[in-house]
Amino acid sequence: MNTTNQKLGMGLDSLFGMQKIGQTPTGNIEIDVSYIQVNAKQPRKTFDTEEIMNLAESIRENGILQPILVRKINDNEYEVIAGERRLRAAKLLNMQKIPAIVKNLSEDKAFVASIIENIQRSNLSLIEEAESFLRLQNEFSLTQNEIAKQLGKHRSHVANMLRISNLDGEIKDFIEKNNISYGIIKVIAGRDDVFKLLKLCHQKALTVRQLESFIKKLDNESNNNEKAKINHSQEDLLKLKSLQQEIMQKFDIKISFSQNQQNKSNEDICLSYKNIDTLIKFLENITK
Incomplete structure (x- = not known):
């Protein structure tokens, strides 16, 4: 034993x-x-x-x-x-x-x-075991340490199981249907792209080590792209500031920008002007 x-x-x-x-x-x-x-x-x-x-x-x-x-x-x-x-x-x-x-x-x-x-x-599947841990925590107010002690498990295992139990139902169904291993789930359970990675693992039959290597490469590429995006954004902001000042001096119109509340990836432009003639002059100029 x-x-x-x-x-x-x-x-x-x-x-x-x-x-x-x-x-x-x-x-x-x-x-x-x-x-x-x-x-x-x-x-x-x-x-x-x-x-x-x-x-x-x-x-x-x-x-x-x-x-x-x-x-x-x-x-x-x-x-x-x-x-x-x-x-x-x-x-x-x-x-x-x-x-x-x-x-x-x-x-x-x-x-x-x-x-x-x-x-x-x-006898329990991975999802059945994970949901049992969650019930012990929620229904019987047991801490992770208490669950670990009662079941003879490491606390880290309990923490991983609770993360798995909180996955979306569609993801848990995919895990059950395709018999995804605990080792794979443990690596990706806390990520935003968990479903995408699950499908990739299933399609390519990735091992845990191959998955970890792929995630490392993916995260490095993401960090490099983010840095490039930040540098590009700073350059654009400098150009916008210069154009704002030029328009203010030439047309007496103030331009400001704000994030769109319905679509966070878009921005709204706000024009502040003294009278309609000023606005018409500005619009006629940019449409020539």
Whole structure:
């Protein structure tokens, strides 16, 4: 077992007061399948039909080796904390009862337990995991440090996951559909051009190192273009100032410039003149 799983195991111990997932627990009971409801807040959103069917076939041959974990809501009413795939497979086999361990857990601890169990089994997609972290922060007011400690993760990983969870829905759908790796997302999640870079990575099958090299080159070119733009703008401002003074002296008209409020990339020109004859003279001169 690697270090991460050991930490997750300790997290489960502290939550459940029981053996780590994967060990055979004692004191489990059998519960009528109809009494058990799925957890609406389950972090895992998608279940592969073929996987459930394969699991059902395994259960038919070997039985359920690891009881599901539930919490009691009311008399004859339970909610799944860990083991929804086993429950779905049992229903597929029309099983009447299923072995389960009942734990007295609050809603927030049950949710954390569900996340830990799914992470430990690598059942969550990248987006599902990221959104679970966001829910821990928003719904249960956990800090990044608290989430990291509870899940056995580095705080930097939690911070990256929260950035991913805040991406636009269209971007998250693209990540899910195309199975974009965590390494790629971590590099670009905070950028304004994240979607453009995601599409590029997918089209060209870029590695993380290739992506980092491309971004470095892209940013260098952008900085050089920005510097050129600043120098050019300063030169234009000097020319404009000279023309303003010339027009003022020749036509007695003051010209000023301001940013267009509807289109920030455009500017408005304001002419200040004493009378209509002055304006006509000026316009006739520039249209010759």
